[in-house]
Structure formats: C-alpha cells, structure tokens
Amino acid sequence: MQQQYPFKDIEQQAQNDWETNQAFSASETSDKPKYYCLSMFPYPSGRLHMGHVRNYTIGDVLSRFHKMKGFNVMQPMGWDAFGLPAENAAIKNETAPAAWTYSNIEHMKTQLKQLGLGVDWNREIATCKPEYYKWEQWLFTELFKKGLIYKKTSTVNWDPVDGTVLANEQVIDGRGWRSGALVEKRDIPQYFMKITAYAEELLNDLDKLDGWPEQVKTMQRNWIGKSYGCEVEFPIVGRPDNLKPGNLKVYTTRPDTLMGATYVAVAAEHALATLAAQNNPALAEFIAECKRGSVAEADVATAEKKGMATGLFVTHPLNGEQLPVWVANYVLASYGEGAVMAVPAHDERDFEFAKEYSLPIKAVIKNTDNDVLPMTEHGVLFDSAEFDGLDFEQSSDAISSALSAKNLGKKRTQYRLRDWGVSRQRYWGCPIPIVHCASCGEVPVPLAQLPVVLPEDVKMDGVGSPIKKDPSFYETICPTCGGKATRETDTLDTFFESSWYFARYASFDSNTAMVDERANYWLPVDQYVGGIEHAILHLLYARFFNKLMRDVGLIKNDEPFTNLLTQGMVLKDGSKMSKSKGNTVDPQELIDTYGADTARLFMMFAAPPEQSLEWADSGVEGANRFLRRLWKAVYDHVNLGETTAYTAGELSTELKAIRLQLHLTIEKVADDYGRRHSFNTAISSVMELMNALAKVEGTDEVTRQVRQEVLQNVALLLSPIVPHICQALWAELKPNSHILDAGWPAADKAAMVQDTLEYVIQVNGKLRGSITVAKTESKEALEKLAVEQPCVQKFIEESMTVRKIIVVPNKLINVVVG
C-alpha cells in the first residue's frame, strides 16, 4: 500500500474495474426489489458545470446506497440534445448544430465517467437521434388523431428587422438581442397540446405524491390554479352591428364585488378593442404601443399600468348602470376571457388604475370598522341593493343566481393552466410530423414513414431555420392522396423530448415501439433528482406525458416519479451559475487537481442538497485533507499486519465508547442517506468518528480488531459518496474481497446499550448545568436531584419558590422559580 493517497491511480483503476465487470448494468431479471434512480439528463452545453456535479453525485450516492441495501438498481444517463444554444453556437463557430452537439456529448461523457458515476451506459440516449425522436413523432400523430393536439393562433415575440421569432430569453429590455429592434407581439398559427383536458387529474394526483416536496406540489397547484368563480356578461350599449356576440364576457373569482364594478377593461388584443380602434386613431396607436415588448408575463405584469377609454359602454347586468370600456395593458389576453370587470375598491390593480385615470371607486364590502381601500379581504356586503348584509359565500350564490335568471352569467370553475404550445419556428428540434395537403388538409405522417428526419448537415446563417428554406426537406407527397404537398417546418418544443425520456431508458433499444414491457418493470421512477428550477414546467409536462402514454396503452402507472429530490442551485456571487451569466467554475480543474472523490465529497459536504450552494473555492482543501487522513489511518493500521474485525471479547471503557460511537454512526448515516437525504451531516458524523478513532492509541490485538472494525465500516459508510478511495481501502483491509459485494453494514445493537444518561439542567429555561444519572431514575428522583444542584440553588433567591419542574425524558429538566 502506498503511503500517499494516489487518487489518480485508484480512480482510474476503480473506473476500469466497473466498466470491465459491467458493475452497474441493470437487468430486469432479478429477484431483488427494483430501484430506478434518475437524475435529470444534461443539456450538452460543452462542459460539465458544478450543477451537474452536484446533481449527479446526489443521484449516484442514492443509487449506490440502495445497491448496498440490496436493491436491483438502474441509474441511466442521456442527453437532452435539442435546443437553442446549439443554433447560437453553430452561427458563432460556423459549424452545424448537430456536429457541435455530438462533440459536446463526447466530451461531457468522458467527464461524467471521470466523476465515477455508477451509471448503466448501455442505456445512453440522445434526444436528437432519429431512433429517439421517431417515437415522439409517432405519439404526436396518435394524439393528433385523438384530438389532443390542435392548431390555433398564438402570440410570439417578433423581431421586425431580422424577421424571426425570438425566445423570451432573446428579448432584452424589449429589444431583439441581435438586431436591437423593438420587439413586437405577433399572432401566428401553432400546434397546442390539450394539457387542460388533464388539469383536474394533474391537480388531484398531487395528493398521491407523498414523496414530493410540499414546496413543489404547492407551486404546481398554484400553477394549475383551479378557481371557483362566475362568468358575467355585460351587454354592450348600442350593440354595434358587426360585433358578435353582443355581450362582453368576463370571468371573476369575486362575484360578491360585482355591485362595486365601475368600469370594464379589455386586453389590447381583445376583439372589442380592435373594433373600437377602427374609427379612433389615438386608440389604434395605443393598442399598437401595447403590442410592443415581449410576451413574457413577468414583463407584462411589471410594466407601468396604462390604459385608454374606447368610447364604448356596457350595461351592468344587475343594476343597469352604464360602465365605460377601457383598454388596459395589465389585462392578459391569454387568461380567462381577456377582459375583466374592474372593482377598484376591492382589487389592488384596479384601484391603482382607477386612481391614475380618475375612474369612480365604489366600496361594497366591509370587513372591519375602519377598512382602508383597496380592501381585498372577504367581508359583508353593503350598498349592494338586495345583497346587503350577505357574506362572501351567500352573496356569491345569490349574485350568480341573479345573473343566471337574467341569462347574463353563471358559476364556473376555471383553471389558470393554459394549453401547451409546442410549435417552434426553429431548426434544431424534432420535426413536427404533419404534411399539409391542399386537398386533404393536415395529414399526420403514418408510422411506416417515420421518422421525419431532420437534416444534420446544414449551414446556419443566423436568420431563420434552414429547413424552412430547403425544398428537399419540405417538398413531399401527401400520405393520403399521393398529391404534391408540403411538410410542416416548425419543430417541437424541447420540453417534448424531456417529457418522456424517463420511460425510454427502460426500453432504450426497442425499435418496434416507443416503450415496451420493460417499462412496466422499471416505472415509476423511484427517485428523481434535479434542479428546483424545473419545479413547474418540466415536472408538470412529464406528469402530463406519463398520463398520455398511459392512456394510449403504453404504460400502467399514473405518475412518473414516486420520490422527488429538488436540488438547490449552485450560485456564484449571489446568482445562478450559468453560461449565459459567465460566472461558472469549471469542475474539471477540481477533478484534475484533487480527484473525483474530493470533488464529490466537497459537493455533498458543503450544503444540504435542497439548499442553494454559494460556491467558494476554499473548503475543497478540507475535503481533500480528510481523504488523505483517512488514507493514512488505514495505511498505518494495515502496515502492522492483517487482523480481523472485532466480534467478541472484553473491552476497555475507551474501546466500548468507540464501538458505541461506530454503531450509532452506522444508524445515523443510513438514516441520513435513506430518509433525510442529509449527506452533509452524514459526512460530519463519520468525520467525528474518525477524529475519535485517531485518539485511540495502542496496537494490542483487541485494539487492532476494534480499529479494523471501525475502518472497514467507515469504508462502507463513505463508499456511496467517495467510491474510488473506499474500494481501494477495502481491498487493503480485506484482501481478496470486493467492496461492491459487501452490502450495507448492520448496526450492532449490543454495542449501543447505554446505562447512564446526561440531563441538561435549566432554571427558567436557561442552561445552568448538567447531571449524569442512571437510565432507570424516576421522574420524582430527577426533580429532587435537579433542585439540589448548586447551579440551581444559586439562582433561587430568598423570596423565590420553585413553582414547577418540567422533565423532558432523556433530555432536560427545567426548574421554574419565581
């Protein structure tokens, strides 16, 4: 055994050993319980970043721990390979997105292997390969036939100079990132998936996900946003002949405030706004102004509130008053009816708007005697005619009934969730498998003609998608009538690929179906690990796809991920480490200087996995120091000759204590890995154990046996986190055996028996001392003992008496005096 810790050699050796012996290849034929551990697959951006190291180490620790616990583990890996950055890189480097992507994959795969992940590389997938996307094209056609995919117009960011559609990320302060032109909103036809048809199930099934963080479930519930409210129709005064329908419809969750409505507001895109602008140039200009800027909701919602009267009026459905119709930029076209009834007295935004434009404010709800407007709480109605005195529930019922009676409204349940637009006007994505035929319309490409292959050898000129300009791609024959036709040239949102990859790993090589029977063995994923930034979109789409695949008969489970661990972000200088922000730290340097084990140990030690981790270079040194000390401890021990782990015999107090600590640590670490996912405290407790062991001197046989027992177990406990060094140490401690065959250690109950306890003594809740007592001591005896302590007596002054004594079993005694 070398005296110095030779991390390069042992890491290379261990990785070769795992590959040669296919140590992590997963099989469906096992009598052990299955454990499918999945980490969110990486986008092949070029090089591994710290977020990857964190994510994949967490997944690997859980995989290896479960393997040791006797599970049949599958941990796969692949590439989320389509996406915008490849197009940008291709333009910049004058290469093709495909070539750039494949070379990144190659490099990053080498890096991932250097990290020492227990991954089954046989199952590797890349979403940009035709054998992968063929099946999502097939699913697309099936869903299209079922009516779950449909076409409608929707709004995109339009760069009028480059003549291209921009992603939200490409709009900076309302301007295109390349051209600098003011961005406009433009409506174009796109394909949509009917996720709203699954809104109720997606909402209800959150209750089944006991293994998900509450935080994520709450975010998804709010995103789906089921609300109970009321449709209200406002007849348009004068009813312009060409306007259909003749009523302005709004949706409100506060029908109780209807009698306080003083105006109505519509989005700039609303039909009524368009109509009013026909003979009103000022209004037309205002609407055009509203249509400038990005479509991102955060931009719309933070914009200064602006509005303009249309000159049109509607009639209040219950009190008959005439209310002005305004166009307002704070009304979202995509939510509800694209129009709202405004109740300034009881809504923050309406209040602000009404004050700005001197619109009337009419309070109708009372909560306390001195309400301050806007008063947005529920309360009791006043100045509301026959509804006076009713509370929220009563008035909601009464007002919706009154509206129903007039045929001007009714109760309605609504979701905030919108259908998912999946069309992208970009090149580097999965081609949408639709053919447009003049006589047959939109024709889904039949399975026999799939995949619709994306040409990879293209030149990116920075303006538009190459396949939109390539007749050899878009000119085709209609699958139905055989006549001349054109292919759809839009591609799919890349969330499409990442919504079903978890199932494909289980059927990675199937060329006859999207997924086969093996999926029903592995699914659902037992543990999913990934960044908190995916809490809503990716995780909601994946849940949706799981249900779609279930409903076309491919899989049986209702939900894809039983347990979810959302890892916090790796931050640098207070914000997310990302390529676009240019604040990345390259983990490769860490691996080259200290080895993968140090990188893994430091990542797991620096913060609990769910918290964000502020990167600091110092501290890595400490992780490495610990591994060197561990190596030296084993070296010093092994150097004195072979011995066997302690099993029985008389022990000194010191050796009993170290065995007690060892077996408590075994239990704690198992709990920290398995239940708490608290890797940092697991490492701490092993460090404490090693610190205690370092103080144990002596080289007699019994001491050496106990030391052997501790070191063997430490190697096992740490092996999920630092697998290379532990495998090497194990080979020294137990020649001719392999750590991967050893299994998770069982704690020795006999070593954990303690007959005394320490009680903390408090006076009025303040720590004053402690006592060590027999475990069997009665509550009365403890109380008496506590009061007698000098540290308690000195706080009991002449005039005071002991009022109460609180004994918390096994913990503390609090003497309350006064």
Place this chain on the structure above:
RNA sequence: GCCCGGGUGGCGGAAUUGGUAGACGCACGGGACUCAAAAUCCCGCGUUGGCGACAACGUGCCGGUUCGAUUCCGGCCCCGGGCACCA
C-alpha cells in the same frame, strides 16, 4: 406584479417532533516538528465585561404565544428560483 423558497459566528453550515444555539469543516491566531518552507500534529476561536470562576447579550427586523422559540403565530425588510419560447 404574481407564485414558491431562504436569511444562524469572519465563511459554508449543525441543532431531525417547541427542549443544551454554533456539531463538522474552512479561514484565522498561537505552539510543536524543520536550517527554512510546505505538509503534518497539538491548542484557541460568537459578542461584551471579568485575572478567573462566571455573567449578560446573541439565530434578518418589530411584536406575540410558551416554563422554554433558530423552530409556532402576526406584521415588515432583504436575497434567490419560477412566470408558459433558456434548459
């Protein structure tokens, strides 16, 4: 703007169900070893007062509940994530 998190020493963090605040590590200071340096080992390390025993204060801010609050409740401040075309 809306939804979800977070805030504890010089720093990362610990305190698992309301019960010892600061485990473990980093940085720093002192010492040992060394011709010297590095490495390693030992000691110290929240703030204030005190030679000391010890005492008071202390978990973003203000208030509350409790024998006891980092933990629960109410109100604020700051930071991070998401907001449907970054992935």
